[in-house]
Amino acid sequence: MGGLTQKQLRIVNQVCWTLALAVAAIPFVFPFLWMISSGFKSASEIFGSPSLVPREWQWRNFVDVFTYQPFARQYFNSLYIALTVTALTLVISSLAGYALARLRFAGAGLISLFLVSALMVPEEVTMIPNFFLIKWAGLIDTHWPLIMLPVFGPQGIMATFLMRQYFLALPRELEEAGKMDGLSRFGVWWRIALPMSRPALAAVAIITFLNSWNLFLEPLIFISSLEKFTLPLALSNFTDPYGTPLWHLQLAATTLAVLPILIVYLIAQRQIIESFALSGVKG
């Protein structure tokens, strides 16, 4: 029996675990690989050969994607909307979070309670009245609702609480000193509290950006013209007139939409995963 030492046994054990994890990882990794590979296949090859390497690299797909619909414009829409939503959310949620964490005023508890309970409510519940509100304001088929609804919706409220939690954990002394030195409340927030909250701001920025970038229901409801589409809507739109997907174009476009995010994620995975952990703990 005694062929294996304690150490060897541990190594064998670890190798088995790693192999099991590698098998479990297949359905998590493979869709990405298959998406990229299929994006390079021709319409005829795409269902033919189950091979990860295309027989013929169809670079043309990545050109056709841009001529089939205004994909460059749609790409830009997603980018500028996501950046706008992120910037607005950072300012508005950190202001509100600061007030809830540091300032004493009547009704603070009640406001917190109201805001928290809003997090529990699915946005489908308020979507119909919001649609009429946006319609009444004459903002159907504009990007306004795609900016305003996320900034003031559950996502913005979650950002507020994330900021509040972080401010609460900061030492008060620096802010008191700033006040002594004659900084206004706004000055204390801007010059002292915010610079100390970089991790929380980064977390809010990452989550908000991704959320806006991936938003689907709101564009589906509010946007109708092709040039105003955002990426998720555009991706779902690579179909023939009967609604059958043009898989080679759809997967090429999906590759173009997913790959930049994935690359940034691979570079900054630690930061990004921590951001989600930070936001989830308080959910």
Add this chain to the structure above:
Amino acid sequence: MPAKPTTGIVTQDASTPWLTLKMREAMEAWLFIGPTLAGFLIFFIGPLIAVVWYSMTEWNLLAQQATFVGLDNYDDALFRNPDFWLVVRNSVIFALGLVPFNMALALALAISLSRRFVGVVFFRTVFFAPVVTSAVAWAIVWKFLLQGEAGFVNQMLAHIGINGPNWLREPDWAMAAVIVTRVIKMVGLNMILYIAALQAIPRDYEAAARLEGASNWQIFRLVIWPLLGPTTLVIMVITTIGSFKVFDHIYLMTGGGPENGTLVLAFYIYKQGFEFFDVGYASALAMIMFVIVMVLTLVQLALRRRDT
């Protein structure tokens, strides 16, 4: 904003120091929280009140008129429209399939990945990657992989002699496929929450239990699992609510079909409201969804409180 001259504050303090400072602080607070509060009232509280009113009206879109019909829309949903109960059944099946599967897998992955070993960062990165990917992209790729005979999954199954079903065209398989692909997409989020919780448990607890001669399973069952309680509760609430909100995933993979087999509540509301423009009925459905989610949340919180 330039700094206020300190002398100004001093004179104010001298007159009615306590009151002024307090009022001033409150005023600043309202300014800081103002934008959030305004948005909250306009885009949440207002619509929430409106949806109650809408749900008791019948809309004629052509005439742009709403007539009060009382609880007729609720009556319609609960007692007359057979679709409603099918949708509720689908939503419950979806949640019952998704939540335990998601949580068990998340916990298993978290336990495997909360120790240090070569490759742990790689695996965490891999299991979390679908979370940052758009649901639309994820649904498109899986729909492609799960195509009938020519789909990749079935071609692989054919290699080992299994004749795979047409996943997204048969009601039961479609539901299973939607649940499984959704779990793969989202499990990374719960995994990292569990990893964070596991890493917060002091090592001594495990060491002490081991000294007492506890087995791995006993350590998990009697030491780790109870300590994970609060995290498990949070994850359960978030995941359950999330499962009732699922829309884009199903919209793109199955379109609610086949034979309405994957038509869930969020999708049904969307269809009634934005495809059939039955605003009153859709609003009643939205209210019902609101109540379901609230009750589920409260029940889970209450169960948990009784447990501990």
